[in-house]
Amino acid sequence: MPTGPPAPQRPGWWASLSGARLLAWTGGGVTLLGLVMLLVLAASRGWFSPVARLVAGAVLGLALLGLAVWLHRKESARAGAVAVAGTGVAALYLVVASGTAQYHYLPAAVGLVLGLVVAAGGLGLADHWRSPALAIGAVVGAGLLMPVVTEGWGPLLAALTVVLEIVAGIVALRRGWPWLLVVGAAWAVLYASLAAGVAGSAELWPAGAAAAAVLVVGCALALYALVTSSTNAPAYGVLASAAVPMLVMGGRLDGWRGAAVAGGAAVVMLGVALVPRLDRPVRIVALTVGAVALLEATGLLFSGDVAVAVIVGEGIGFAVAAALLRSRPTLLFAAGFGVMGVLGALALPLPPGVLAGYPASPFTRGGLLQTGPLVTGLIVAVLTVGLAVAMLVALARTGLLGSGDGRAAMWVVTGLVGLYGLTGFVVGLALLVSPDRGGFVAGHAVVTVLWTVLALVLLARGIRNTPLRVAGLVLVAAAVAKLILFDLVSLDGLARVGAFLGAGLVLLFAGVRYARLVSEAETATGPATPPTGVAAPAGGAEQAAGDDGRGTWGPPDART
DSSP: OOOOOOOOOOGGGGGGGGTHHHHHHHHHHHHHHHHHHHHHHHHHHTSSOHHHHHHHHHHHHHHHHHHHHOOOOOOOGGGHHHHHHHHHHHHHHHHIIIIIIOOOOSSHHHHHHHHHHHHHHHHHHHHHHOOHHHHHHHHHHHHHHHHHHHHOOOOHHHHHHHHHHHHHHHHHHTTHHHHHHHHHHHHHHHHHHHHHHHHGGGGGHHHHHHHHHHHHHHHHHHHHHHHHOOOOOOHHHHEEEEEEEHHHHHHHHHHHHHHHHHHHHHHHHHHHOTTTSSSSSHHHHHHHHHHHHHHHHHHHHOOHHHHHHHHHHHHHHHHHHHHHHHHHHHHHHHHHHHHHHHHHHHHHOOHHHHSSSSOTTEEEEEEEEOOOHHHHHHHHHHHHHHHHHHHHHHHHHHOOOSTTTTHHHEEEHHHHHHHHHHHHHHHHHOOOOOOOOOOHHHHHHHHHHHHHHHHHHHHHHHHHHHHHHHHHHHHHHHHHHIIIIIHHHOOOOOHHHHHHHHHHHHHHHHHHHHHHHHHHHHHHHOOOOOOTTTOOOTTTTHHHTTTSSSSSOOOHHHOO
16 A cells, blocks of 8 residues: 655754754863863962852853853754753863862762752753753763863762763653763763772772662663663663673772672672563673673682682572573573583592592592592582583473484583582592592492483483483493493402492393383373374284274274
8 A cells, every 4th residue: 555755754963963063062172171271270370269260160151051041042043052051061060070079169968969950950951952962962071071170080070970870861761862871871880980990998988889879870770761662772781881880899809898899780780680571682681791790709709619619509590590580591691600610620629530540639649538629529519410400400491401403412411511520429429438449439330320220210201202211321321331441440349340230230120111111101102093094004904993894994982
């Protein structure tokens, strides 16, 4: 059907940056530079008194605002009025920042409140005029030149930009101006991160408070923007960067203090990821930032074997969350933590050498039991088995536990991780009971039997489940290979005999039991029924067709 002409698109704020408008904004920037020179250069040269400088700057800002209101009455002068108003708002905010941070005429709390009033008035005017150019220009001008008048990257500068971010965010959400939200958050993240990075010992806590404010304000504004509008793509950047100052502050602090700061950021971001009604991209962004913060907290608080154990435990936590939420992105982070934890375990507390031969270093050294490394290795082994189980459950709950599309590799790798952890636990426990070669070989004999028993369980559970059945058969092959390649060479005496007898008896029982289970399953389901009208196989036509003897399939009751 014929359609009408497309609706004209409303030009963005950048459309005003052309021709005479660009000239007006350039003049505004030069004016702000002159104001900064008045506040800073005059102070270094001793020109005028501080009060005179501040009063002159305030009068200039108010005069520009008045001129802008007068110009805005005329349609032809409104573009210039926007540039003049933006310059006036930025000038007033710079005067407040200078009076608070440079000359200390205003207490910090009073300066922040006065800055809130100035920002609300200036951006409220932009809201009234429906001019995103005015709002963005004022925020850019104030944020760009504020470090000059505050004389450094202190916590007060960060707090002033947080105030600016709050007001800019409210106006941006009200009018649907996503780039105003981004500009306001960018200054806050930048200056709060710098304040956290260079703050002295006396300024650490104020800088930390500013970083926490950036985190809370940024998350709140970004989430509101993303929930209320599906076109606020720039808000993803606000959400992703909100925790940066907290991570910088965590790196500045040592030990538990830095871990507490980074852990706080992780709790906030992971909490955002658990909100049930958020879209998937929002959760992925929050999960990514939360995982980075969690890793930083772990690295600051723990080291060595303990850090490995904690990372494996965090992987278990992500896997449990993925299973409960049926969330594949969460499962992806569980896999990431799991890979780091398993690689760390192979390098530190549970190396392959501890299972390959005796002496099982670092569990034993010089014939003596090393209690600390052994206990840590046992804990890591148990956590590794728990990680494998949690990952298998999460894979099943998220629909990834299958044999097609390359998914089999997921649970095969997960199963190998679980077997490694189980082997390490059994061998370590045997060494804890008997810290000599006898304990080591006895542990490996038990491991072989356990592998075979586990294979029997998988085969029994896999009568109608192809992945479990395949896993059971593979594990049978692995147990037999271990008997021939390792136990026959490394074990001796009763340990070798016990491993072969135990594994053999279990395999015999597994064969008998598995054949019985398969037969029962076939009896319960019955032979496959060919399509209607197709002749039954010779010798079975009478039974298949009932008693008619015509070689055709009988009525439904007879088939049943």
